[in-house]
Amino acid sequence: MPELRSWFAQQLGAERDDVLITPGGQGALSSVLRALAPAGSPVLVAVPCYPGAIALLRSAGLVPVPVPTDADGVRPELLERAFATTGARALYVQPTYANPDGQVLAPERRRPLLECAAAAGAFVVEDDYARWLGHGASAPPSLLRDDTEGRVITVNSLTKVAASSLRIGCVVARGPVLQRIAGLRMVDDLFVARPLQETAVEFVTGSGWxxxxxxxxxxxxxxxxxxxxxxxxxxxxxxxxxxxxxxxxxxxxxxxxxxxxxxxxxxxxxxxxxxxxxxxxxxxxxxxxxxxxxxxxxxxxxxxxxxxxxxxx
Ligand SMILES: Cc1ncc(COP(=O)(O)O)c(C=O)c1O
Structure with a gap:
């Protein structure tokens, strides 16, 4: 639904045409990661990691390669080395309130992260599953906002903020990669049921939000x-x-x-x-x-x- 795409676009700092509605975050991640790397390829993952991401990489025949994090998120010097040694073309990160440790990618690490990815010619998959789960302070902007090259692909979901059965999420991607992701989503489940999309629009634009x-x-x-x-x-x-x-x-x-x-x-x-x-x-x-x-x-x-x-x- 255009209203739902516009709402996600506005929340994340994107254009409506770059937003694809998905059945939650997990299905979105599955299509995105498969669209980025052929089976057998390495994909860098910031650890500790979300188990669902590790599981879907494995099920797609992709090889998760761990990159350690600290209190400021993924460590750029280790990231650079991991890209160089593996030749990976994709990185999975959770910059905002990571599962499981609740940490945030520090502002001074955002640029080095994007530079490392650019030097490697890699996409960055931003799993933004917890955007509305702050403890009072406002969440940092999506990594999309720092990206001028179409390198960041952001996955968001309403399941955590609303209800696990409100299985609505989105992918934001720029350029030809969005068509590849949309194609895979089509193969997997055609589209997300309209009544569910209508429920989501009502919820996020309602007076109680x-x-x-x-x-x-x-x-x-x-x-x-x-x-x-x-x-x-x-x-x-x-x-x-x-x-x-x-x-x-x-x-x-x-x-x-x-x-x-x-x-x-x-x-x-x-x-x-x-x-x-x-x-x-x-x-x-x-x-x-x-x-x-x-x-x-x-x-x-x-x-x-x-x-x-x-x-x-
Ligand atoms: C980090 C992270 N990403 C994605 C998901 C998938 O969420 P969804 O319920 O939207 O499929 C989860 C669910 O636990 C998660 O913890």
Whole structure:
């Protein structure tokens, strides 16, 4: 629907004609990554990574190559080296409130990242899944806004901000690559059901949208603060980078811990957490847990972390 394309274009700083509506972010990422690189090619991914991106790269026969991040996002010097050694023509990043660690690509790293990609002749896939999941401060602009060459392809989605079953998202791409992506989407599922698009337009342009964003942001801030307080109280031996947004926290377990085992013991205590292994490309990161606050209210967090502490031991 033109109204939905215009709305996404306005949110992301794009032209309406460069926006393709998709059934959420996952389907969008699948088409984008397949459109950029033939099976067998390497694709650089900032780690820790979203497991769904790793899984879809593998299912498309692409080879995820990890590039480490720190509190400021992906590290340009490592990126440059990774492009040079692998010859990769695509990079997958989450500059805003990355899953799983909630970090943001620092303003001073945006240009070096684009320069590295330009030098390698590579596309940058920006997974902008959490644009409206800030904890109060406004989100940084999409990486698209810094890109004058059509190098950045941005994927956005309403599923996190609205509801997981409102499976509406978009791809923004400039130039011939948009036609390749649109062609693949057509092969996969033709188009997104109009009633769902109409629901999305009604929701994001309705009078309740701004209030919804404020409520969401307050809940995420309060729950994350409760989680940090509880971690300081019950798990002081574990470290993490304070999330800048989003709904998850990436917890470093004490040396020698096995994330899979802790996850199983936590489940026996009635607490569900994610093992770090799923966010690594080599399936060797067993020293982290992903703690998610989207399904727990602030007043339950202390009890949950107390139980988790028993599982960590
Ligand atoms: C980083 C990231 N990207 C994309 C997606 C896919 O989201 P969607 O539900 O819009 O398909 C998710 C879902 O968890 C995610 O965490």
């Amino acid at each position: 701004s209030a919804h964003l404020r409520t969401l942001s307050t809940a995420l801030r309060e729950r994350t603060a409760a989680l940090r307080t509880a971690l300081a109280r019950h798990l002081p031996q574990c470290s993490y980078l304070p999330p800048k947004g989003g709904f998850s926290l990436w917890l470093q377990l004490p040396r020698g811990s096995d994330g899979d085992e802790v996850t199983a013991r936590a489940l026996a205590e009635g607490v569900t957490v994610g093992s770090g292994r799923h966010h690594a490309t080599a399936e060797d990161d067993t020293a982290h847990l992903r703690l998610v606050v989207s399904a727990i209210e602030a007043h339950h967090v202390d009890e949950a972390v107390q139980r988790l502490a028993r599982a960590v031991g």
